[in-house]
Amino acid sequence: METLETRELRYFVAVAEELHFGRAAERLRMAQPPLSRAIQQLERRLGVCLLQRNRRGVRLTGAGEVLLREGRAALDATAAAARRTRRAGGADSPEGPRGRLVLAVKAAASHELLRKLLDAYAAEPDSAEIEVLPCGISEQEELLRDGRADVALMHTPWNSLTGFDSEALTTEGQVAVLPAGHRLAARETLSLADVRDVPDLPLARWPTHGTYAPGPGPEIHNQTQLAQLIALGRTLAIVPDSARSWLWAEHTAVPLTDAPPVVTHIAWPAHSRSPALAGLIRTAARL
Amino acid sequence: METLETRELRYFVAVAEELHFGRAAERLRMAQPPLSRAIQQLERRLGVCLLQRNRRGVRLTGAGEVLLREGRAALDATAAAARRTRRAGGADSPEGPRGRLVLAVKAAASHELLRKLLDAYAAEPDSAEIEVLPCGISEQEELLRDGRADVALMHTPWNSLTGFDSEALTTEGQVAVLPAGHRLAARETLSLADVRDVPDLPLARWPTHGTYAPGPGPEIHNQTQLAQLIALGRTLAIVPDSARSWLWAEHTAVPLTDAPPVVTHIAWPAHSRSPALAGLIRTAARL
């Protein structure tokens, strides 16, 4: 059984994403004819029709969709292999620097926990150097999959932990952040129903993969904007308890009684368990 | 950033597993010199030393171990992409046969559950054809990873679910299976401590990845051997409740009060969720 080459997967994924041979070839920095030929060869070798050529553009077949999904995963795994190997490179002398670990964290989330974790780990004997890579919450999974990060602090229910190994670290409730003067800010507690459809405070919308879902609330893309809009009485936010640390004087946080608890996990690719990573996980579990 | 080719990974994994260029080349059906050269090129491209050539055999460096681990995962993902695409091949006509799903089950485990699941799913509209692939319990994870199977019935705590998405289906207790005449067979219940070190009934040993751990019990490799040895009064077994279906008349099953419960899960690769697979999972969750 002949095995697929990385090059073929790269080509096919490009075409499947662009749905256009010319643009795909441009993205791949090559001419269009060899690309067409390579895809044809791929189809012949797999014995499967991947694309429906309609003289006017291209469409994916069912098998094509499967290969797009699986091929992306395979390319991610291959890129991860290269990156992690390069990263482990310097440390081949047994007493040299223990490899470096890249830790992906959503910017400003779990700040206290992160500080404690880094301090405790640094105090361990034989601890590796930790590079903290701040990123958006939706990027973390991709970073772990393609090897740009080795380990991440993730938060359910926002992150999905499927495909990763993980260990729960802390659980916290959520609070509604309101403009200090708002009538709801006087309440001791609130329920989700209380804050779901407040007419003058529509929920802000975050982008997921670059696009905004439709809705009445303002479009934001960072925490500072959110804080300002709350202070201006334009929106409210539902955030974990620990986010109180970045609240302004004009904000009021009211506990939510029925919001799902937020669990912070340390997560890593299921198959990887280098000594350095194992040490970090052990330290985290002891916190 | 140049990406690793499948061929390079295949070569490196072969060398890293054999720790010998000649044998690795033989396994790869090629001559030794091009293999040496390819590994050198790989090291140069990654800028990393992967192997320590000691004139007498070869040893892996730290980076080499990383690449062995990650490279295997990448090769599995690539093989999975090819296999699943081929399998999805016939079904590109929209109204053709919905693709086939391969379901890996440990032979003879969860027999009742499996029958119910297959019957219920076959009754669904638009159900795919299910191919049942019986295998050893330790093979299931590998089969899912490299695409020979799409979905599996797994049993914690024996299977590890890390790296897969899963849904719990049933939970059951465990029983000790004893020769009918044994003194312990008269008991209403037993604890693990009661059966752990029974002098005349040492626990049988199953092979894990082809090798047996040392111990006093007999070496077995299938259920029939086990049943026979229990009937002969040579060993005892700890099995889930549902395994009572294959017991012999000369066997007695006694419930264990403190054995960990066995949970049967339906599990699948985290990223894959074809319509057919989603239907099967939905059916399973409704059982």
Added chain:
DNA sequence: GGGGGTGATACCCGGCAGGTATCACAGGGC
């Protein structure tokens, strides 16, 4: 000190990946 076994080097050859030029065809203007 020589022989066996290791991985590395030298050199050659054929296949194939990639390029350019061109074709075949479907739509959409006018």
Added chain:
DNA sequence: GCCCTGTGATACCTGCCGGGTATCACCCCC
């Protein structure tokens, strides 16, 4: 009707590189 535009496919060439054979350099061990 026409031609022009933009699509993917085909034809053909070329240079690189993957793979082969022959041989070397070295270490270990008898």
